[in-house]
Amino acid sequence: MFNVNCFVIQTKNISFQYQKNDAVFTFPDINLGKEEPLLILGKSGIGKTTLLHIIAGLLNPKSGEVTIDGTNLQSLNSKQRDQFIGKHIGLVFQKNFANRSLTVLENLEARLFFSGKTANKNNIPNLLKALQIEGCQTQKINELSEGQLQRLGIALAVIHEPKLILADEPTASLDDDNCQNVMQLLINQAKTNKSNLIVITHDQRVKSLFQNILTL
Ligand SMILES: Nc1ncnc2c1ncn2[C@@H]1O[C@H](COP(=O)(O)OP(=O)(O)OP(=O)(O)O)[C@@H](O)[C@H]1O
Numbered sequence: 001m002f003n004v005n006c007f008v009i010q011t012k013n014i015s016f017q018y019q020k021n022d023a024v025f026t027f028p029d030i031n032l033g034k035e036e037p038l039l040i041l042g043k044s045g046i047g048k049t050t051l052l053h054i055i056a057g058l059l060n061p062k063s064g065e066v067t068i069d070g071t072n073l074q075s076l077n078s079k080q081r082d083q084f085i086g087k088h089i090g091l092v093f094q095k096n097f098a099n100r101s102l103t104v105l106e107n108l109e110a111r112l113f114f115s116g117k118t119a120n121k122n123n124i125p126n127l128l129k130a131l132q133i134e135g136c137q138t139q140k141i142n143e144l145s146e147g148q149l150q151r152l153g154i155a156l157a158v159i160h161e162p163k164l165i166l167a168d169e170p171t172a173s174l175d176d177d178n179c180q181n182v183m184q185l186l187i188n189q190a191k192t193n194k195s196n197l198i199v200i201t202h203d204q205r206v207k208s209l210f211q212n213i214l215t216l
Pocket of ligand 1: 018019042043044045046047048049050051202
């Protein structure tokens with residue numbers, strides 16, 4: 001029987017096509033229990049980012065459905081879907097899209113404003129400390145190092161305590177030490193916030209940190 005207390009992410013029969021004459025991608029079903037990190041591996045071009053964007057509600061599948069914590073994304077209209085994504089999903093990209101004219105603190109405050117969770121403002125100092133960038137609060141984005149930017153990307157994805165964190169190649173540009181560091185920080189933040197975590201990558205170095213691995 002379905003346990004209503006058990007937070008799950010499910011994808012069912014997902015297929016996708018960019019343009020009419022393009023190849024059709026079909027993806028295996030995903031069924032994630034509460035706080036169960038998933039690593040999705042696969043060679044370049046296989047469709048990892050495409051799948052991640054479908055799970056994030058940024059792309060509409062040709063067929064199939066995505067359900068996050070009981071909400072079927074395909075049943076929402078575009079406004080409802082945008083609100084759902086803003087509130088419940090955190091995205092970590094390989095390159096982060098922080099606003100360069102704002103400071104670190106202002107970027108985080110803006111993220112909270114758009115998620116509607118401004119009360120989380122009090123958590124910013126602790127989060128920055130956990131990510132070892134507490135000294136960067138008043139710095140502008142272009143004053144940060146690559147490693148600091150990567151950590152800010154995680155902060156922006158988790159500050160609103162989303163139900164689901166999706167990370168697209170978060171370690172691709174990092175050396176071995178920073179790769180392990182950043183992945184561990186991401187996993188720890190997901191645990192702290194009781195968020196589900198899905199990471200896609202072709203970076204085999206992160207494999208050992210996950211028990212749940214799906215290869216496309
Ligand atoms: N907007 C688009 N329009 C048409 N084709 C696209 C579009 N975006 C991606 N594709 C194609 O779809 C395929 C899958 O792309 P996707 O980015 O999902 O792969 P990936 O597995 O994440 O690759 P990588 O590991 O190199 O990032 C590729 O052949 C790509 O060229």
